[in-house]
Amino acid sequence: MKIALIRGDGIGIDVADAAMAVLEATLQKTGQPKPELDEIHAGAAYFQETGQDIEADGEERAEAADAIFLGAIGLPSIRHADGTEISPHLRLRDRFGLYAGVRPVKAYPNAPQRLADPRAAEIDLIILRESTEGLFYSAAAHKRSLVVNDDEVQDILRITRKTTTKLHRFAFDLARKRQNKGFQGRLTCVDKANVFTSLAFFRQIFDEVKTDYPDVLIGYNYVDAQALDLVRKPWDFDVLVTENMFGDILSDLAGGLVGGMGMAACAEIGDHTGLFQPAHGSAPDIMGQDKANPLAAILSGALMLDYLAEKLGNPHLSDAADLINQAVDDGFRNNRLRPIEFGGDMGTRAITKAITDTVSESR
Numbered sequence: 001m002k003i004a005l006i007r008g009d010g011i012g013i014d015v016a017d018a019a020m021a022v023l024e025a026t027l028q029k030t031g032q033p034k035p036e037l038d039e040i041h042a043g044a045a046y047f048q049e050t051g052q053d054i055e056a057d058g059e060e061r062a063e064a065a066d067a068i069f070l071g072a073i074g075l076p077s078i079r080h081a082d083g084t085e086i087s088p089h090l091r092l093r094d095r096f097g098l099y100a101g102v103r104p105v106k107a108y109p110n111a112p113q114r115l116a117d118p119r120a121a122e123i124d125l126i127i128l129r130e131s132t133e134g135l136f137y138s139a140a141a142h143k144r145s146l147v148v149n150d151d152e153v154q155d156i157l158r159i160t161r162k163t164t165t166k167l168h169r170f171a172f173d174l175a176r177k178r179q180n181k182g183f184q185g186r187l188t189c190v191d192k193a194n195v196f197t198s199l200a201f202f203r204q205i206f207d208e209v210k211t212d213y214p215d216v217l218i219g220y221n222y223v224d225a226q227a228l229d230l231v232r233k234p235w236d237f238d239v240l241v242t243e244n245m246f247g248d249i250l251s252d253l254a255g256g257l258v259g260g261m262g263m264a265a266c267a268e269i270g271d272h273t274g275l276f277q278p279a280h281g282s283a284p285d286i287m288g289q290d291k292a293n294p295l296a297a298i299l300s301g302a303l304m305l306d307y308l309a310e311k312l313g314n315p316h317l318s319d320a321a322d323l324i325n326q327a328v329d330d331g332f333r334n335n336r337l338r339p340i341e342f343g344g345d346m347g348t349r350a351i352t353k354a355i356t357d358t359v360s361e362s363r
């Protein structure tokens with residue numbers, strides 16, 4: 001099992017190290033061989049040193065690995081001459097066609113809750129965000145904004161049959177897997193089909209794909225109503241599938257309901273590889289202080305193990321992922337995890353040790 005490791009900038013370096021330490025401990029615990037790590041240097045600091053945002057053969061080596069793990073990339077103080085941020089990872093997303101952005105949102109016991117309703121403890125959902133087209137990256141990554149004249153600028157909301165079919169298949173498969181794990185497994189298509197022709201198309205393809213999944217419960221919601229529902233009754237939802245920009249906004253909203261950035265794991269999956277990273281950035285305000293919460297990165301490591309279990313046909317890796325998820329859950333329940341981010345007394349290293357200890361002690 002070969003993993004391309006891009007630690008990147010700021011706290012990305014510390015949380016990536018944390019995730020790799022936990023990965024090794026769980027693989028050892030489940031009797032699996034050590035992963036082979038290929039560290040690829042990339043990011044803003046690397047750019048400042050070398051004038052390149054990633055090592056010359058970095059993209060090829062990332063492609064050759066079974067999966068890519070990334071800490072965080074970018075520092076506001078280091079930019080390209082034109083003022084844009086250093087973002088080699090966006091090129092990777094494009095190059096590898098990482099269309100499926102997976103963002104789990106889960107309430108942990110004793111972690112901060114924004115909602116007074118006791119059912120908020122039940123929040124456990126996944127937002128699936130298309131990540132290569134839609135509104136947003138079709139503009140930001142491909143500079144596809146249309147400058148009409150000095151007084152008007154337009155962007156494009158691009159939905160293709162090919163990508164959307166893959167996305168919805170991924171969503172139905174995920175909902176089915178969740179059902180098998182005891183969740184409700186209900187899949188909600190989130191769009192604005194009443195206003196945008198492109199999103200009516202998005203829903204049409206959802207309906208075409210659904211005929212292959214008669215066992216999966218489905219629902220539909222307009223994105224504005226979905227935002228309201230995520231605040232009013234997030235516990236009613238299981239898997240949400242939506243376009244790029246809507247998914248970006250909803251996942252921040254949902255993440256805010258269950259704690260801070262330090263809990264937000266993320267996977268970006270394509271046809272041939274997957275990139276796993278915490279959803280947060282390099283957090284220069286707290287870098288080098290052992291304050292970052294590494295759990296988002298550690299949970300992203302669990303997502304990677306689940307992905308690799310399927311890709312490599314090795315169910316033990318899925319057991320290893322369960323072990324990590326269980327350690328985080330138990331840790332919060334027993335008050336063994338008290339991140340500084342949540343007003344607790346535990347920094348990056350202490351949390352990492354608590355998780356590796358729990359994993360190693362588990363039976």
Ligand code: ATP
Binds near residue numbers: 015261279280285341
């Ligand atoms: P990006 O543009 O890369 O998304 P950003 O500007 O949105 O980055 P982040 O780096 O994600 O910012 O940080 C946002 C805020 O959340 C900062 O105040 C940061 O300290 C905090 N934060 C982010 N990640 C963590 C973490 N793992 N643990 C604790 N605090 C964090």
Ligand code: MG
Binds near residue numbers: 281
């Ligand atoms: Mg951000």
